[in-house]
Amino acid sequence: MPATSQKQAAVQNIKNDFQQAKAVIFYNFHHAENRELFRLKKELKQAGSHLKVYKNNLVMKALPNYSLELKQANAFIFCQEDEYKPLSILNQFNKEHSKIKRFQGGIYEQKLIAHTLLEK
Numbered sequence: 829m830p831a832t833s834q835k836q837a838a839v840q841n842i843k844n845d846f847q848q849a850k851a852v853i854f855y856n857f858h859h860a861e862n863r864e865l866f867r868l869k870k871e872l873k874q875a876g877s878h879l880k881v882y883k884n885n886l887v888m889k890a891l892p893n894y895s896l897e898l899k900q901a902n903a904f905i906f907c908q909e910d911e912y913k914p915l916s917i918l919n920q921f922n923k924e925h926s927k928i929k930r931f932q933g934g935i936y937e938q939k940l941i942a943h944t945l946l947e948k
Contacts, residue, residue: 835886838882839886840890842890845880845906846891846906846935848906849906849907849935850908850909851907851935851937852904852905852906853905853907854896854904854931854933855903856900856903856929857902857930864921864925865903868918871917872905875913875917876907876909877905877907877908877913878908879903879904879906880904880906881903882902884896894940895940896933896940898932902932905918918930918931
């Protein structure tokens with residue numbers, strides 16, 4: 829499969845993931861250890877959400893209607909069932925790893941949410 833068609837398929841997968849989720853949280857996982865990320869991913873899955881990592885430029889191509897400013901390594905947490913339980917899990921993770929500003933924003937009810945609202 830040529831690189832352009834792979835990118836187009838990835839962009840379509842991203843669009844599908846965003847459309848199927850009740851809410852999406854943009855979360856910076858820069859400088860987090862793999863074992864910690866796997867633990868976080870497991871906790872989120874138990875809460876009815878899933879964590880995926882996409883390249884920021886592909887996400888921006890998939891969501892041209894949003895003015896996204898994604899920096900560093902981001903994970904995207906797709907909330908399928910409850911949109912509040914994943915936030916409490918991520919908040920706890922932040923308390924354990926407070927060196928970096930982790931919340932980068934999100935999408936709730938098809939509206940872009942600023943990261944400052946997620947940190948309260």
